Amino acid sequence: MTTDNIQQQFLNTIRQHNGILHKVCRLYCHSAEDRQDMFQEIVAQVWKSFPGFRQEAKISTWIYRIALNTAISYFRKNQRKIHTVILDTHEMPVISEAEEEKQKERLQLMQQAIDRLSDVEMALIMLYLEDKSYEDMEEILGMSQGNLRVKINRIKEKLRKNIALYENE
Amino acid sequence: MELELFKTIWEEADKKVFDTTVSGDAILRMTKRPTLNIVERMRRNLRIEVIIILVCVTLIALLYFSAFNRQLQEISWMYILLATAFLYYYYRKNNLLKKMQCPACNVKSNLELQLHTLEKYIHLYLIGGIILVPAVLFSFYLLAYYKHIILFPFSNLSFIAGLLTYTAIVAIITTVLFFLHRWYIYKLYGRHIQRLKSMLNEMSEEH
Numbered sequence: 001m002t003t004d005n006i007q008q009q010f011l012n013t014i015r016q017h018n019g020i021l022h023k024v025c026r027l028y029c030h031s032a033e034d035r036q037d038m039f040q041e042i043v044a045q046v047w048k049s050f051p052g053f054r055q056e057a058k059i060s061t062w063i064y065r066i067a068l069n070t071a072i073s074y075f076r077k078n079q080r081k082i083h084t085v086i087l088d089t090h091e092m093p094v095i096s097e098a099e100e101e102k103q104k105e106r107l108q109l110m111q112q113a114i115d116r117l118s119d120v121e122m123a124l125i126m127l128y129l130e131d132k133s134y135e136d137m138e139e140i141l142g143m144s145q146g147n148l149r150v151k152i153n154r155i156k157e158k159l160r161k162n163i164a165l166y167e168n169e
Numbered sequence: 170m171e172l173e174l175f176k177t178i179w180e181e182a183d184k185k186v187f188d189t190t191v192s193g194d195a196i197l198r199m200t201k202r203p204t205l206n207i208v209e210r211m212r213r214n215l216r217i218e219v220i221i222i223l224v225c226v227t228l229i230a231l232l233y234f235s236a237f238n239r240q241l242q243e244i245s246w247m248y249i250l251l252a253t254a255f256l257y258y259y260y261r262k263n264n265l266l267k268k269m270q271c272p273a274c275n276v277k278s279n280l281e282l283q284l285h286t287l288e289k290y291i292h293l294y295l296i297g298g299i300i301l302v303p304a305v306l307f308s309f310y311l312l313a314y315y316k317h318i319i320l321f322p323f324s325n326l327s328f329i330a331g332l333l334t335y336t337a338i339v340a341i342i343t344t345v346l347f348f349l350h351r352w353y354i355y356k357l358y359g360r361h362i363q364r365l366k367s368m369l370n371e372m373s374e375e376h
Contacts, residue, residue, distance in 0.1 A: 043200060069276055073280060074270070075207075110178055141276045
């Protein structure tokens with residue numbers, strides 16, 4: 001296969017799975033600058049690993065692995081802050097003003113609650129929110145399905161508490 | 170707020186953000202920019218260290234090859250020998266750093282790989298770094314003894330008595346440096362190791 005073909009395949013893969021990369025960056029980084037740096041780092045890691053992709057796993061599973069590995073263990077971002085980072089308004093779907101405001105609040109609340117989780121818990125909840133099956137989660141994270149079930153229930157409980165805490169504030 | 174609502178919010182928030190497509194050129198540029206990857210930065214620092222050592226050793230070796238009426242050429246050879254040992258040490262370190270990454274592996278096995286390799290790396294860093302101290306000091310002792318260097322501190326003692334006194338001094342220096350070296354290495358990597366361990370514990374615990 002020629003270099004041009006490999007590059008084209010790589011570009012198609014990135015474009016097709018752009019969303020996964022953005023979601024991981026948004027979850028693990030607060031500032032736009034950090035998010036951009038992490039996005040570029042993930043793209044670079046995908047490029048480096050691209051020749052080794054053997055179609056044994058689903059491409060999305062493979063991308064999730066690279067993105068989460070980069071976010072969790074290779075990328076040194078600025079110190080994580082617990083306070084909320086309000087997402088840019090252009091990241092919100094266009095709806096009525098009142099609904100938009102409500103949506104914004106909900107999103108803020110969700111972000112606040114997730115911010116209190118550990119890096120591993122964040123990865124788990126992200127896959128849960130993405131509606132991934134336990135098989136896929138196991139393949140991406142390497143944790144047993146039994147353990148995943150226990151952990152997800154525990155995280156849900158933790159999130160409920162975090163949300164209640166913020167709603168009461 | 171119910172957790173199921175989280176999913177809806179998550180999906181809704183995604184809809185618009187990811188419509189924007191990045192140009193192919195911009196994506197390809199991203200693959201070429203300097204990486205922020207921790208392991209890659211460690212490898213970069215290692216390369217800088219090797220270059221500094223090679224430059225210093227070359228300058229010292231050249232000095233002793235040409236100065237002092239060429240009577241201290243053995244010192245140059247000793248430095249070259251030590252530089253060779255250093256190169257082997259750095260080669261091993263670099264190999265371990267190369268093995269430290271497997272971004273396409275599942276998250277847990279990647280963390281295990283990192284932890285295992287980093288522990289090996291630290292072990293090599295600690296042992297390799299500290300072995301060089303008595304090696305250098307003893308080489309200098311033998312050189313000073315056989316070349317009858319005037320400043321040699323034990324010139325009034327017999328070879329055995331001088332060697333024993335020197336060994337005691339070397340042992341003290343090596344022990345002090347060992348603890349300092351260990352402190353420094355754990356200051357550099359200790360927090361990262363703890364972080365890896367706690368993440369692995371979190372992923373392994375069943376209850």
